[in-house]
Amino acid sequence: MSFLDMDERLVALLEQVEFNRSPLTDIKHCGSCEIGLIEGGVCNAENVKVLQEFRANCKTLIAVGACAINGGVPAMRNHFDLKDCLQEAYETGIGVTNPQIPNDTELPLLLDKVYPIHEVVPVDYYLPGCPPSADAFLQILGPLLAGKEPVLSSDHLHYD
Amino acid sequence: MEKNQPPSPTTRRIAIDPVTRVEGHGKITLLLDADNHIQEARFHIVEFRGFEKFIQGRPYWEVPFFVQRLCGICPVSHQLAAAKAVDQIEGVSQLTPTATKLRRLLHFGQILQSHALHFFHLSSPDFLFGFGSDPAQRNIVGVLGKYPEIALKGVRLRKYGQQIIEAITGKRVHGTGTVPGGMNKALSIVARDALLNEIADVLQWGQEALALNEQIHIANPEHRDFATLQTNFLSMVGEEGELEFYHGGLRACHADGASIFDQRDYCDYQQILREEVRSWSYMKFPYLCQLGKEQGWYRVGPLARVNNSDRISTPLAEAARQHFREFAQGEFVHDTLAYHWARMIEALHCAESIHELLLDPEIVSDDLIAEKGDKRQEGIGVIEAPRGTLFHHYQINEEGLVTKANLIVSTTSNNQAMNESIRSVANQYLDGHEITEALLNHLEVAVRAYDPCLSCATHALGKMPLKVELRDVEGVLVNQLTKGTNGEIDH
Numbered sequence: 001m002s003f004l005d006m007d008e009r010l011v012a013l014l015e016q017v018e019f020n021r022s023p024l025t026d027i028k029h030c031g032s033c034e035i036g037l038i039e040g041g042v043c044n045a046e047n048v049k050v051l052q053e054f055r056a057n058c059k060t061l062i063a064v065g066a067c068a069i070n071g072g073v074p075a076m077r078n079h080f081d082l083k084d085c086l087q088e089a090y091e092t093g094i095g096v097t098n099p100q101i102p103n104d105t106e107l108p109l110l111l112d113k114v115y116p117i118h119e120v121v122p123v124d125y126y127l128p129g130c131p132p133s134a135d136a137f138l139q140i141l142g143p144l145l146a147g148k149e150p151v152l153s154s155d156h157l158h159y160d
Numbered sequence: 161m162e163k164n165q166p167p168s169p170t171t172r173r174i175a176i177d178p179v180t181r182v183e184g185h186g187k188i189t190l191l192l193d194a195d196n197h198i199q200e201a202r203f204h205i206v207e208f209r210g211f212e213k214f215i216q217g218r219p220y221w222e223v224p225f226f227v228q229r230l231c232g233i234c235p236v237s238h239q240l241a242a243a244k245a246v247d248q249i250e251g252v253s254q255l256t257p258t259a260t261k262l263r264r265l266l267h268f269g270q271i272l273q274s275h276a277l278h279f280f281h282l283s284s285p286d287f288l289f290g291f292g293s294d295p296a297q298r299n300i301v302g303v304l305g306k307y308p309e310i311a312l313k314g315v316r317l318r319k320y321g322q323q324i325i326e327a328i329t330g331k332r333v334h335g336t337g338t339v340p341g342g343m344n345k346a347l348s349i350v351a352r353d354a355l356l357n358e359i360a361d362v363l364q365w366g367q368e369a370l371a372l373n374e375q376i377h378i379a380n381p382e383h384r385d386f387a388t389l390q391t392n393f394l395s396m397v398g399e400e401g402e403l404e405f406y407h408g409g410l411r412a413c414h415a416d417g418a419s420i421f422d423q424r425d426y427c428d429y430q431q432i433l434r435e436e437v438r439s440w441s442y443m444k445f446p447y448l449c450q451l452g453k454e455q456g457w458y459r460v461g462p463l464a465r466v467n468n469s470d471r472i473s474t475p476l477a478e479a480a481r482q483h484f485r486e487f488a489q490g491e492f493v494h495d496t497l498a499y500h501w502a503r504m505i506e507a508l509h510c511a512e513s514i515h516e517l518l519l520d521p522e523i524v525s526d527d528l529i530a531e532k533g534d535k536r537q538e539g540i541g542v543i544e545a546p547r548g549t550l551f552h553h554y555q556i557n558e559e560g561l562v563t564k565a566n567l568i569v570s571t572t573s574n575n576q577a578m579n580e581s582i583r584s585v586a587n588q589y590l591d592g593h594e595i596t597e598a599l600l601n602h603l604e605v606a607v608r609a610y611d612p613c614l615s616c617a618t619h620a621l622g623k624m625p626l627k628v629e630l631r632d633v634e635g636v637l638v639n640q641l642t643k644g645t646n647g648e649i650d651h
């Protein structure tokens with residue numbers, strides 16, 4: 001959503017790009033695209049599927065933000081057993097009624113660990129930050145749209 | 161749990177997966193019989209993070225900055241709720257006037273930007289183009305193309321809220337600001353003046369946004385019963401029963417407006433609320449203990465707050481609240497789509513409150529940190545986040561490391577209501593019909609009224625999109641309906 005911090009500059013960008021699958025549109029599956037921006041780590045089987053679909057359809061894939069690049073805060077669960085995490089949330093937690101671990105077939109299989117995306121598919125560029133600022137997005141998208149190699153200036157090379 | 165029996169040839173399952181124009185990952189499943197009659201409709205949250213566990217062993221003062229990463233839309237709400245809990249742990253019962261005002265200003269900025277994003281960026285396409293309109297156009301880009309005036313004002317409203325957050329926390333998303341017992345930096349006079357410079361426009365846009373929502377709701381009688389439910393409402397209110405986002409007592413009312421309880425101390429939330437686990441969703445189902453599991457579910461968020469409050473402290477928003485109540489002849493408004501209307505009343509209240517705070521000379525003082533008291537081993541912080549009451553609860557050990565954490569986020573409180581609303585829409589609009597993309601979007605419109613943000617519901621971080629599935633009567637997946645890149649439905 002930090003992407004939207006471009007504010008009015010979004011309008012100019014929209015003259016050059018068209019959104020495919022994104023949190024802003026009702027496209028449920030990624031189609032063929034020039035650029036794919038992925039944020040968030042890979043936590044469950046469904047994430048893997050979506051990520052592979054993105055990779056297959058996007059010429060350039062960019063890992064956006066700490067979670068996509070190294071797992072970020074969600075990867076803190078990697079220090080614990082998945083089962084302990086589930087038990088804490090649904091069985092032994094405060095105020096829980098009907099304790100049980102949700103296990104319906106509708107729920108995608110959880111992965112043992114949270115993975116950064118480059119451990120699942122090849123990544124072309126990394127855009128650091130939690131989240132990257134709107135300026136950082138523009139700095140990487142501008143050159144890419146013009147067919148040039150993007151360079152991130154040092155003031156955007158930070159991880160907070 | 162449903163058993164995996166052989167699929168019956170006569171029944172189907174439909175899934176909307178992912179639900180889009182929300183932040184977070186949700187999925188809707190429908191179970192239909194041979195004549196397309198709805199047997200069951202469910203809203204699932206399919207991501208799990210395990211925050212309650214992995215926060216264990218971390219120093220308590222770090223918590224506000226971890227937890228804000230639960231949500232890309234309202235991180236400030238999490239930071240503030242956790243900060244209130246941390247204040248308690250440090251034995252601080254009263255912040256300095258400037259710190260209180262800065263936190264309130266930050267919170268108003270946050271609610272304003274989140275409400276603007278919720279309506280303009282994510283929901284307005286449904287109302288401006290129609291629930292069943294062309295999906296290729298039904299998004300903020302489409303709105304920018306067809307109604308640039310409206311869309312740009314929405315973009316600017318959000319921008320202003322973000323600028324307030326940036327002025328106080330140093331960053332638009334995931335900055336710092338709170339410290340135990342106060343705030344870490346004063347608001348500069350330059351930043352205050354820059355914000356004041358634009359407030360007249362913001363007040364104007366806020367009024368226009370409200371008028372637009374009011375008009376949309378009143379002009380469309382079919383919106384009145386769309387996904388509408390008769391429910392209990394829970395919210396925090398101020399000392400005099402006024403609309404309050406940062407600090408107050410809990411109030412719950414029955415659907416007819418009768419009090420269930422009032423001015424309850426939120427530190428007693430464990431006596432007030434419990435959460436039920438169901439096997440088919442990672443999001444729990446909270447209920448008021450007093451009413452029990454079956455009757456005790458409730459709604460939170462703008463509709464609950466505007467219904468529950470006796471008045472609003474700022475004049476424009478108060479006039480709007482009175483108008484809202486007149487619309488329902490003085491009763492509570494139950495229309496689910498009126499969430500958006502209530503949301504814009506609140507956005508206007510934020511703009512007015514921001515104006516008041518910016519004019520207050522104390523807002524730029526540097527008296528930021530209160531005296532600390534005796535350290536405690538437990539802290540509970542509750543605020544009204546944009547989408548409803550938000551509970552943060554932490555226990556720590558002698559070394560100051562977290563031993564137990566519990567969060568009840570707004571989306572979770574609305575879980576049962578979102579499920580009921582989906583069922584209502586499915587019965588009213590889809591039952592007996594051939595399922596089309598346009599009809600499926602109706603289900604998503606219901607979800608979006610409550611929440612464009614499902615990620616914190618499972619204490620998730622990052623994005624999760626929604627899906628509808630067709631199941632046969634035994635619950636076996638028969639078919640899956642998803643929208644392709646061109647908005648066409650794939651089976």
Ligand code: SF4
Nearest residue numbers: 065066067130131229
């Ligand atoms: S903003 Fe930070 S926490 Fe949120 S998805 Fe991006 S990297 Fe992760």
